[in-house]
Amino acid sequence: MLRNYFIIAWRNLRNNLLFTGLNSIGLSIGMAACLVTGLFAYEQYHYDAHHVFADRIYRVVNRQFQENRSNYVSLTQGVLAPELKKSFPEVEDATRIGFKHVSINRENLDPIQVRVMAVDTSFFSIFTIPFKIRETNKLLKEDEIYLSEKITKTIFGDKNPIGETISFVEGMEMKVAGVFNDFPYQSNLATDYIISFYWLEKLEPQSVNWHSNTHYNYVLLREDADAKEFGKKMNELIHRYTPTSWASYEFFLQPLLSINLQPGYIGNNKGSVGKILVNGFMMVSLIILLLASFNYMNMATARSVRRATEVGVRKVVGAQRFQVIKQFLMESLILCALAFLIAVLWSDIGLQYFNYFTGFELTFKTFYSSPVLVFWLIIAFLTITFISGVYPAFFLSRFTPAQVLKGKHNSDSSRGLRKGLVIFQFSLTSLLVVLILLINKQTNYMRSQDMGFDKEQLLLFADDRNKDIGLEAFKAELLQLSGVERVASASGFPGYTRLSSTNLWELNKTEDESIKALWLYADHDYLQTLGLTLLAGRNFNANGNDRETGMLVNENTVLAFGWTREEAIGKKLAGFTFSDSLPGEIIGVIKDFHISQLRKEIMPLVIRYSADEKLYMVKITDPALFTARAKLDEVAAKLTQSNDFESKFLMDALEEGYAAETKSSEMLTFFTILAILIGCSGLYALAAYEGEQRIKELGVRKIMGASTYQLLYLLSKDFLKLLVWALVLAMPLAYFLGNIWLRVYPYRTSWTPDIFLVPSFFVLLLGWLTIITQALKASNLNPVEALRYE
Template identity: 35%
Template sequence: MQPSFSKESSHSQCAPPLWMDRLLERFCASHLLEEVQGDLHERYWLRVRKKGIRYANRLYFQEVVSYLRPSVIRRKKTLQTLTTDMLQNYLTIAFRNLWRRKAFTFLNVFGLAIGIATALLIMLYVQHEFSYDRFNEKADQIVRVVFNANTHGEHIAESHVMPPTARVLKSDYPEVLDATRLRSGGSPLVSYKENTFKINGFAFADSNFFQVFTLPFLQGNPRTALLEPNSTVITKELAKRYFGTEDPIGKMLVFKELNATCKITGVIETIPTNSHFHFDLFVSMSSLPEAKSDSWMSSEFYTYLVLPKGYDYKKLESKLNYTVDKYMSPQMQVAMGMSTKEFRQKGNSIGLFLQPLTDIHLHSNFLYDLSPAGNIQYIYIFSAIAIFMVLIACINFMNLSTAGAANRAREVGMRKVLGSVKSELIGQFLLESILLTLFALGIAIGLVYLALPVFNQLAGRELSLQFIETPWLLPGLLLFGILVGTIAGSYPAFFLSSFKPIQVLKGKLLTDRESIGLRSGLVVFQFCVSISLMIGTTIVYQQLSYIQNKALGYEKDQVLIMRETWRLAKNEDVFYQKLLQDSRVSNASISGYVPAGNSYNNNFFVTGEDNPNKMVKTLRYGVDYRYLATMGMKIVQGRNFSEQFATDSTAIILNETAARSFGWNNHAIGHTLTNSDNDGKKTAYHVIGIVKDFHFRSLHERISPLVMVLGQNRGTMLVKVKTQDVSDLVSSLKQQWTALGVEAPFEYSFLDTDFEAVYQAEQQIGQIVGIFSGLTIFVACLGLFGLAMFMAEQRKKEIGIRKVVGASVSDIVTLFAKDFLKLVALANLIAWPLVYYAMSLWLNDFAYHINIAWWVFAFCGISAILIALFTVSSQAIKAAHVNPVKTLRSE
């Protein structure tokens, strides 16, 4: 009798040859395999039961081969086209889900809005910084010629060069298509008819200047406007301010200090704010006698070259040493007793270099720059903050979406049962994410409009969102919103669409456990960034405090500075003597040099008597007899200048660094230093004193050799004030200034304020980074709050059981908090070495800086832990106070 067996026994005892199944699996489309292979197996078992295995194997092979045809082999699954009805359904469900889960929606929208708003603000700032000088049509062709030298470790880097540089480079090198020059003219008094006004931005410019730079003319001809001597071009703003509705063309302006009368030949648009120079008035270079000079030993001219499109400026730069040796060397031989080649052979360097126009704002570190330079490092810092803020907001969305997956699991299961494929579900969840992000984008734009005035004040910029003037801005923001939405929704979309229908409809969500590790990693990343910004901000503030409180070698408090006192002319000494007699003044001095702000110093090359071959580059201060006493500077050797010594006209005082440079640490008094002028005339100075080192430049730079000589530079009065009623003193001085008939306005400042202005960029960065770090912590805590809220919801029955068996509120809080606090502690361990390295690099940019203290890391780390604990505990305490009867009612 033929044995009978059940289907289950046939499955276990009889099966098609394995190689046939593998052949089918290899060629059959994956979405058809289960159905095709199941049917073939059913028929196989029936044949085995009726006619045996050999017969079944033969027919099974024939059927497998019959399926190896184009309609089956790797055929792609036909996707259902997204119809209008389906899209409408997706949108309806998306809005219902967002409305139903209000807390989830609020946390995500608010977090994304803050992250996107921060990124937009930073994007506006970064775009503005990179836009400098790019409004010029030839921006990519223009380079600036700069001067660089090193002598015995002292570095000279100047943004202006010698008068004949432009003419020589254009004539000697065919690749120089054009060359033009600027020379800053200060702030002259200009008269028109009965009115006198002060021009704050004035420069001499070559006749071809407006052919090189794109400054649109409203009136006049750019080719001829500066062709004739004593011709001038003014900006639209200046014309409106001083001429109103009158036509300014042809009007005559009297420059009193220059003893010249100039004719207005053109009016240009106001120079954009993103330009490295800002002048309201240009005078023809042919009006300036020094412009025709052939001297290579003085440098006061900003020189720009136009090169061919696509030309590598480094090729021309490599040839400039030849120019220096050919033209500068003979004059240097006369003035300094050595040629440029001999100068280099002594281990020094000297030469001309080229700087692309578009690099000037962010990559300049030169003396005499026409405007304060930006800092590319701060651009990198801001850009990183923007990226991290958006990522943190996206991470919040990912974490909250995956943590709340249980709320969407049955929906996913039902959709799959009813025929939805994975790609459709991914599309649905991405659509929800993008909709939410676009909503957050709208809120973010509103926040940006509200924050821009404050941000502009902090950053010292004039940024704005100009949708009309910038047509690409709105489409760009929409694309940005879609990109952020796609990034934020990508992982939740793939995660939710991967649920197995059978498992989720049975209430089993095993895959949720697999996402816990990723969520934990994302929380660690969020707090790693937040802690890094907290520590970095603290160190920035510590360094700024160190700068403001460091002993500078002089007294910066209660020092009033009156600039441009040379306008008093012969009355300067009269004004000065009255000042000394004022009981509210303890001392006063006349000098051209202030150890803060923009009073640049003259380079002064001197040689010592005991080593005439060693030339030392120093900085020269021209001072009077009262300068050291007024500034509170200390003489450590020798004496101060004195009216009792007629020989002090050739006396010199060194700072300690200069004395060390000559090897005269403790015995400098009586030594002689020699200086040669451009014509080779030598002047010997005898050392009478050593002044204690003081900081006369930014603390970014080390104190360099400095010498003080008597007189030579005037124009600024420094007043040591001893009254508390400073405003009354200022008012009195202003009245005296006006009574002496000076047409220029009375201008003053205080040394401590000028000193702070030197570090304005660092202060601005510190404030902005501080605000952004606070926002980063806040957004990260929003995500942590949402996670804690979801965890409390998911574990409410567990909490109820624990309360029934005797757990206290503190036990529940500890249960919740410990896992999160472990993540924050891990974030600390990761952030500390990274931020230590980054802040060490930043501090190394200062010659004088703090040492990073260990307690900063501990303080910020503990602060982050406490913030996280407070955020999580609020939800844990709320969950712990729920009556367990409510949570266990269904059990």
């Protein structure tokens, strides 16, 4: 019997190629969208899931309150992990993790800068790090280093690296004691070099105390431990040792498996995607798949007039209704199977573009290696088959043989449902178009904002200078180049650098009266290079005598202390790296500028003098920017330790800061195009159905003298009403969701009529073009053919 169902279903699909093609392509688009976003969601929800104890590992983080703002910070004290293990029985193990840029010496070549991860020996008891080669039963010693498989091949080739020595510019000599498998890219702790935390304590002793949040702390809780209760006790312990100004800080535990889904933590080792974004894309793709399923329903019922006689004959010769239902479900199964095969091809192509736009490394190998994914894929396929085919099966199988064979058909009670589906489809499309326009407008608004400094013709690069060249000599070499006007060094680039914050308070006052301020190191050319405005006082002296106590502050700092600009000059402050015995002195007040991204409001800022920073800004006056850049790169590469030196324009760097908005817009545009294609095919199906249902009415009207234009208007107006209803429903929802999204930005664009008028015109025009072909076909019919059987 199943074989018979299959043969008949295949013949029906083969004999109706337009119906089969439109449905299979529509369903395949929806399936492909779900496959790609489903794989994306699976990867994001399984970040760091490869660790055996992943569900019991937590990162210690903190929330810092400042007036009406609060910041989440992933960095905590460098002494915390050992104290937690010693003080709480709930802690099975704990480890500190720190990252540092160091330079590896190479024979007959310039040193190469790398980023190493420093850990306690307990790190390997908490995290699962598979080793390819390792000295048997040995813990990581102070003079040893572990390398990734990839970097081992780069440095040593096929040679056995165990026992080989790696020398660092910073004075470290380490023996290779093991080679570990490369970290998967779904890891927040990926690295190629692992050394002992001992070196951070030696190189940065000031960071290993209770007053400095500079490292990561992870704990492995016992199976019976309550993470929430432990977090409260941990918070109390930390506040016993931290300054009183930290009283408002809240220290708590963040599950390892949640780190990638909770963005916004300052100091994250790797960017986080965010649960809202992952779920949002999943929701959009599921809706697109449902729209494709609804289209199948629309098209199947639109062919009801043609299939009615077939159903009537089947029932006359003895077929039961459930047998007819099985027949139509078999058609749905075959069509969905065909669509799934096409979807796999779409997905293979789509993954390449998805990875390109997002920077991820998604691959279908994940499906093959995960039985859980394969199981849910089968369940999803059967569900879509059922959803797509169940309504047409029950609708088409209900025809009464006696009525059908007389040329009469049951009234279509499903018309309202199909119209509702079209309204839903185009409401979604309109909503997506509005959101795309809003995202683009906000991004352009941020691009056009005055940042408070001169961002044009500014080159940036970061590198260690050669040992034999000082800052002024380095700058002098660059200033000899034609078109180079100024060179400055600092610890952060303007406009997008995330700076650390500190507490500042007026000398002879308590720390409880402090303010929170961002801090930055810079040299005496920083202000002129960026075109910053000095409002009061003076700039740093070129001779460096401001190194010990001199500081520049912005207007926001002066306002926070309640001073005027002139009153601020000469004020002495403690905090940061200053003390009561050696306080800082304000020597100048500069006009507020955006040192951070426009996603953050301007905060108090303190700038200290330093000639030891590794970030450089070069002001170019040569109109031939790229030629000047090439010359600069050539000279600077000889003066620095990098083997792959490359500068970038500040404008390009700022553009990278808008990457999240740009990628969201691109992804949303992609999904919108899919929704439009599917929505238009659904509208086409409904237009075809209405044309068939009203064929005799149109024939009578034409005989009575109705013109083609009148019939065209008659058929078109009902569909345009559906599109208008879709817009009426979509626009308020778009305004509501858009305002929620805009709240993230302290500096945001405003709503303008074009954000709503453009999508409205676009949807109405697109809808009209979709139905016009069917309307013209129906209005140009021959009345004799329409009334042949009357």
